[in-house]
Amino acid sequence: MTVPNTAADEAAEVGIPAIPGNPIEGRSLGRIAWDRLKRDKLAMASGAFIALLILLAIFADVINHAMGLDPNQFNGNLVDPGSLLPYGARGGMSFNHPFGLEPVNGRDLFARIVIGVRPSLIVALAATALQMVFGIIIGSVAGYFGGWTDGILSRITDVFLAFPILIFLIAIGSIIPSQAFGLGAYGVHLVVMIAVIGIFSWAYQARLIRGLVLSLRDREFVDAARVLGARPSRIIFREILPNLASPILVYTSLAIPANIVLEAYLSFLGVGTPPPNASWGQMLSTAVDFYQVDPAFMLVPGLAVFLTVLAFNLFGDGLRDALDPRAGR
Numbered sequence: 001m002t003v004p005n006t007a008a009d010e011a012a013e014v015g016i017p018a019i020p021g022n023p024i025e026g027r028s029l030g031r032i033a034w035d036r037l038k039r040d041k042l043a044m045a046s047g048a049f050i051a052l053l054i055l056l057a058i059f060a061d062v063i064n065h066a067m068g069l070d071p072n073q074f075n076g077n078l079v080d081p082g083s084l085l086p087y088g089a090r091g092g093m094s095f096n097h098p099f100g101l102e103p104v105n106g107r108d109l110f111a112r113i114v115i116g117v118r119p120s121l122i123v124a125l126a127a128t129a130l131q132m133v134f135g136i137i138i139g140s141v142a143g144y145f146g147g148w149t150d151g152i153l154s155r156i157t158d159v160f161l162a163f164p165i166l167i168f169l170i171a172i173g174s175i176i177p178s179q180a181f182g183l184g185a186y187g188v189h190l191v192v193m194i195a196v197i198g199i200f201s202w203a204y205q206a207r208l209i210r211g212l213v214l215s216l217r218d219r220e221f222v223d224a225a226r227v228l229g230a231r232p233s234r235i236i237f238r239e240i241l242p243n244l245a246s247p248i249l250v251y252t253s254l255a256i257p258a259n260i261v262l263e264a265y266l267s268f269l270g271v272g273t274p275p276p277n278a279s280w281g282q283m284l285s286t287a288v289d290f291y292q293v294d295p296a297f298m299l300v301p302g303l304a305v306f307l308t309v310l311a312f313n314l315f316g317d318g319l320r321d322a323l324d325p326r327a328g329r
Contacts (some may be wrong), residue, residue: 033246036322042281043318053308057117060231065109070116070290071278075106083293099300102283103290109300110226112278116301119273120280120308124226130198132252135205140236142206154210160203166262169196173271185274193266197259208251209244216240246323253316257309264305280305 016296037043037052056063060296070183079086084104086092099109143151176185176192176256183191216222217240224236241248267281275282280301287298 001289033322034076035319038264040318043315043322046315046318049307049311052314054095054115056114057121060115060118063114067111069108069109069111071107072276075101075108077106079104081104085290091294091300094294100296102286102298103294109283109297112283113280113300113304114303116278116283119190119267119277120260120263120305122190123197123263124256126194127197127201127259128255130194130206132201132248133257134199134202136209136241136248138202139206139209140213140302141239143210144215144217144232144236144240146214150210151255153206156212157203157206161199163200165196165200166265168200169193169262169266169278170271171195173269176271186277189272189274193263193272197262201259205251205255208247212244212247213240213293216243225285250320250323253312253319257312257316260312261305261308264303297317 043248078101080091086101086103086106092106093102097108097110099113102112112166137314138153138157142150142157143229172192173189173280176188213236222235222239225239230239263272264279264284265280267279268285270285272281273279283301284298284305286293291298
């Protein structure tokens with residue numbers, strides 16, 4: 001007797017006629033989500049823009065060198081000594097300087113915008129990863145164990161929710177030493193911003209994860225894992241958290257732009273990325289004195305922040321729709 005090898009063989013075995021065309025293939029949940037995401041042109045365009053930003057952050061020095069630009073090079077000969085504004089229209093925009101020049105010193109804006117991607121993405125991505133790790137661990141432990149464990153962790157979460165992180169960042173940013181841990185001022189400021197944002201901003205994620213874990217801890221598959229003798233750590237990380245991958249990914253994609261804005265805000269206040277290193281927030285702070293006579297100087301870094309945050313938000317919205325099994329598109 002011949003054993004059927006395919007669905008078509010099984011159908012023929014019981015007398016069901018074969019259907020012409022390609023065989024039907026099953027799709028995983030990830031494949032279904034990817035197909036939905038590909039149909040969202042806005043989300044895909046935002047994802048491409050984010051990928052471009054990441055490439056700019058990695059190859060910023062190579063790009064500036066290839067174009068013969070230096071983000072810290074003064075071009076005093078291209079600035080009017082009387083008005084301190086760049087020669088030419090629209091802030092000195094030209095083929096050699098596509099985004100124009102800074103007033104007073106004549107530094108190239110394109111070179112500084114490109115190199116300014118780096119601190120924004122480093123702080124945003126690293127701080128988001130840190131706060132998600134804290135939030136997932138604390139929220140899942142509180143939600144799974146409940147009782148006094150949940151009570152203690154929830155009260156700690158409440159304390160961190162009430163913590164004035166922005167004031168703390170401003171205060172600590174003003175006393176950061178110029179060198180520490182073998183790092184210069186630039187590295188020290190980045191490490192401090194990442195650590196403070198990541199350690200003190202996990203409470204929102206913990207609240208979200210706790211609520212989701214509470215809704216899953218008494219489900220049948222969790223009870224089955226307990227009956228089979230699985231340890232709590234295995235149940236949390238192998239049974240419950242994989243079922244929360246979708247909301248975790250969505251919340252992560254929406255937390256990143258919030259941290260980009262926070263980094264820009266700190267640099268705007270002078271306690272973020274230290275000069276002469278380029279930062280979008282720092283450029284906006286300098287442009288405040290020139291926005292009436294040289295609006296391009298404020299417009300360029302402002303658009304950089306706006307488009308970056310918009311891209312992450314649109315991609316997060318598209319990811320949420322793609323991962324939602326009840327989505328209608």
